[in-house]
Amino acid sequence: DAGVIQSPRHEVTEMGQEVTLRCKPISGHNSLFWYRQTMMRGLELLIYFNNNVPIDDSGMPEDRFSAKMPNASFSTLKIQPSEPRDSAVYFCASKPTGARTEAFFGQGTRLTVV
Amino acid sequence: AQSVTQLDSQVPVFEEAPVELRCNYSSSVSVYLFWYVQYPNQGLQLLLKYLSGSTLVKGINGFEAEFNKSQTSFHLRKPSVHISDTAEYFCAVNGRGTDKLIFGTGTRLQVFP
Numbered sequence: 001d002a003g004v005i006q007s008p009r010h011e012v013t014e015m016g017q018e019v020t021l022r023c024k025p026i027s028g029h030n031s032l033f034w035y036r037q038t039m040m041r042g043l044e045l046l047i048y049f050n051n052n053v054p055i056d057d058s059g060m061p062e063d064r065f066s067a068k069m070p071n072a073s074f075s076t077l078k079i080q081p082s083e084p085r086d087s088a089v090y091f092c093a094s095k096p097t098g099a100r101t102e103a104f105f106g107q108g109t110r111l112t113v114v
Numbered sequence: 115a116q117s118v119t120q121l122d123s124q125v126p127v128f129e130e131a132p133v134e135l136r137c138n139y140s141s142s143v144s145v146y147l148f149w150y151v152q153y154p155n156q157g158l159q160l161l162l163k164y165l166s167g168s169t170l171v172k173g174i175n176g177f178e179a180e181f182n183k184s185q186t187s188f189h190l191r192k193p194s195v196h197i198s199d200t201a202e203y204f205c206a207v208n209g210r211g212t213d214k215l216i217f218g219t220g221t222r223l224q225v226f227p
Contacts, residue, residue, distance in 0.1 A: 004157070031213045042219030043158075043204060050213055091157060095215075099146050099208040100165050103215055105157030 006092050006106035013113055018080040021109045024073055025094030033093040033103065034067055034077050043091070049075065050097060082113045116141040116207045118218035126224045129197055135190040135221045137179075137205030147188040148206040149179055150217075158204060164188060175199065200225045 005024040013019050025032050033048040047057040052069045060067070064083070069075040079086055089110050095103040117140045127133045139145060146165050150158040162173025169181040179190045188205060205218040 033215065035217070043217040045214070045216060048213060048215075056214055093158075093215075095213075097213060099210050099212060100163075102148070102160045102163065103158075105159070107155075107157050 004092055004094050004104050004106035006090075006109050008109060009107060010110045011112070013082055013111075015083055015113055016081045017113075018078065019082045019086075019111060019113075021077040021090050021092075021111070023075045023077075023092030023106060025075070025092070026104055027073065028096070029094035029104070030072075030097040031095050032069060032075050033095075034075070035091040035093065037089045037091060037108070046077070079111075082111075084113045087111055087113050116143075116145060116209050116214070116216050118205050118207050118216055120205055120218035120221050122221050123219065124222045124224065126226065127195055128226050130194050132193050133191065133195050133199075133223065135203050135205075135223065137188045137190065137218060139186050139188065139205070139207045141186075141207060141209055144210045145207045146210065147179075147181060148208070148215075149173065149177070149188075149190050150204045150206060152202040152204065152220075154201075161190070161203070195223070195225050197225050197227060199223060 007022045034046040036044045046059045047067045049069045067077045089108045091108045093103040093105045095101045119138045148163045149161040152158045162171050164171045164181045172178045202220045204220045208215045
């Protein structure tokens with residue numbers, strides 16, 4: 001398997017624009033996570049899905065953020081409208097269901113909002 | 115709910131010296147504990163994990179960690195570090211019965227020659 005695949009790797013956008021980040025999890029993994037990494041706050045869990053269903057979105061910072069998982073092989077994180085404070089590295093991770101299992105991370109999307 | 119505290123944001127150390135990266139957790143349920151490493155411009159990868167049994171866990175690249183239930187700690191150690199160990203290290207906790215994997219804020223290990 002190619003691992004967790006995220007696109008794009010880098011995104012520069014203007015404030016107010018819509019941004020969509022994409023993730024393809026490892027085949028067979030039932031759980032998918034979106035994290036945001038910043039210097040100030042470290043690695044924050046935004047939302048996670050199990051079997052394509054959102055389980056916990058308590059980490060989503062505002063209504064401007066939304067995430068979907070229409071099928072087992074694809075998820076999106078959307079920010080609309082984007083703001084400069086959304087600039088961060090966004091990671092997608094997947095793992096088999098279960099608290100004992102290891103999470104596998106994508107390479108991340110570095111988002112810059114100017 | 116679970117939480118993880120990594121008190122040291124940065125740890126500078128000379129090559130071949132020992133190092134300890136501290137991690138404390140809080141949880142109302144039993145947990146599984148993990149250490150991940152992030153090299154520059156990459157995603158995170160698993161170093162080691164504690165699930166049950168022996169409290170001393172050995173991982174990749176010569177790292178080990180010890181689970182201490184009474185102190186709710188899971189400190190990471192290496193007896194002799196190498197320049198290539200320079201990276202960000204994250205402690206993580208997953209409560210039993212959930213899939214929610216929570217990370218600490220990370221510790222940047224900087225190894226100097």
